[in-house]
Amino acid sequence: MSHAVVVNEVYKQFGRNERPFWKALFNPRSGSGNGKPTAHPLHGSVQIIVAVDRVSFTVEEGEIFGVLGPNGGGKSTLIRLIATLLLPDKGKISVFGYDVVRQPLQVQQLINRVSVEASFFKKLSPMENLMYGARLYGLSAKQTRKQVVEILLRLGLKERDIYHPMEEMSRGMQQKVAIARALLSRPRLLLLDEPTTGLDPRSKREVQAVVRELREVHGTTILLTTHDMIEAETLCDRIAIMDSGRVVALDTPEGLKNRVRGTTDRQPTLEEVFLELTGKQLHNPEEEEV
């Protein structure tokens, strides 16, 4: 089995110690590591947030890999780094052998992403939004129109909803359209950033069934972040637990439970594993993510 994703010693921080754009314009790629950071020292009271702190792991082809962590734990930053939307300050990320910094176009052809906020042109219909997305991935209009209807009906939308502005749809329905958008391009790696947050239980199950089918039928590799312990346990082959930007544990759901089994008489839940390893509860998913 080959590696779909290799994350090696990746570090990403945010803060106000960046050079202004006009200075970066004339020397944009100075620094070290494949992210070419600007190696500024900390100045006075400047606040630096370390979002991802020397994280390393690999995801195998065809695997469903989960990332669990509290809000602000660095999960979304990690997804954005893999999705070529952020550049690492240090370390290296490759997707199916392509470097995310040096070969972004090749990486982008192989991936797609669903984020917690379904971002669309709200006045446009699902069909218009998905046609736009599909064309960006070089798909033909005729083929896309047919697929859009098939996928959205499969995800539980009614046919008339497909042609009405998205602003008239519930958040759950919008999230389903976001999932359909990602599926249209048939990505080899699908990045799911809390895809079921805000969905009702039935919609959650429908999305989870699609995720399983993607892996089983198409062999898609899936990297999933979630707050939902049951979702993580039932969907993921392996889970990385992140806290304060670091991976504190990485194993199969069973392996993670075995790590803390000694402390209780019964089989611990994933929630208890998380609490034991991080000393924190997984909390309100509505809070803003880093």
Added chain:
Amino acid sequence: MSTLSYQMRASFAFVERNFNLIKRYWSWELVWLVYSITDSMAVSFIGLGMERIGGAASVNTQYLVLYLLIGTLVWRFLSTIFYWITDLISIERWEGTIEYTLMAPIRRLTHMAGQTAFSLVYSLIFTGVILVVISLVFDIDLSHANLFSATVMLLAGSVSFVGIGVMASVLPLLFPERGSQMTHVFIALMLLISGVYYPVEVLPGFLRMLAVYSPATYVLRGARMAVLEGASVPMLWPQIWPALLMGVFLIPLGLWVFQQAEYYAKRTGKLHRNG
């Protein structure tokens, strides 16, 4: 699929999306059209009023009306192109879709090409509608006008406005909260120095020097020569080549600035913050 056909298809995504946005925001388009027509009419009425304002009977009001009308129409055409190009980023900031578009496997040139193609067609139609409405209100004599030359001049000038628009579009990328509004400074400066409503010769020395570097100066001068004097394309060449030359320089410069801004935004995490 070859890379070229892939990129062409991707480029059409922006044309189709913008068309759909216009269709859905039709009431806004109508408001904008009414505003543009009344604005152009108000400026043209200044020409009719000059005799009374100045008290001189020797003012050729018909000529003055046409002079101002050309200014307002050319300016509407060029500024519409500019704003559509800067919308490259600002509209996506507004809708929150910027990460999805910038994550797509397309070259930035493809992105710009789609937006540019749409902006040219839109601006030509939009300006044409204004011209038709205004010609119903004012007694405009176009018997000496060479409209073909005027169109060639407009298209030659639009090339450089695409480059300026691409450069200005980095502002919403770098400043999510106020970047969109900051793009107005480009248009305001060019409005001042390019001779939209007056000959550049009336400007003070330092502004007249700046006018030489504004592509709009040449477009306006050429359009007036074509409409007021019936100048042919060869006669307009002294105005066409500086406008084209600026475009040849400004488009690659705009693309380069945009690439650096995108790199900076990805390094500092500015793509995620919706303004």
